[in-house]
Amino acid sequence: MSIFMMSVLGTGERKESKIATVTVPESELKKKNEALEKELKESKEREEQMRRQLQSTWERLRVAEEAEERLCSQLGELEAEAVYQARDYHDRIVSLMDQLSRAQSLLHKAHTSSSNSL
Known part of the structure; x- marks a missing residue:
């Protein structure tokens, strides 16, 4: 058998330490x-x-952040490419409208001059 000692405080004005x-x-x-050791091990x-x-x-967060950065970069590149294509498309439309306007003008002049010669 083992002896376990504990301190007990008395009551009253004067506090005295008694050992039981x-x-x-x-x-x-x-x-x-053993129970405490088991609990510690589990903890x-x-x-x-x-x-x-x-x-x-x-690690998953780091990978997701890197993927987000790559996607943002790719999106920026695609947006820039879309702007360039839109500008080219607009320039092409303006060019075609000029050609159409000149063709209509020539047709109108040709029609007017053929009407005058009659």
């Missing part, structure tokens, strides 16, 4: 110690599992 001895069977202390395992999950989540 309590006899606790050694097997009971071993059981409590450390949970902590390690949470650490691995945190590391995994951190």
Whole structure:
């Protein structure tokens, strides 16, 4: 058997420390110690599992941020290309409208001159 000592405070104006001895069977202390060790081990395992999950989540976040940066860069390039294509398209339309206007003008002059010669 093992002796377990604990401090007991007295009541009243003056506080005095009294020591009482309590006899606790050694097997009971071993059981409590084993239970505490088991609980500590489980707690450390949970902590390690949470650490691995945190590391995994951190890595996924890093990958997602890199992917976001690449997508933003690609989107910027596509937007710039779209602007260039729109400008080329607009220039082509303006050119075709000028050609059409000149053709209509020539037709109108040809029609007018053929009407005058009659």
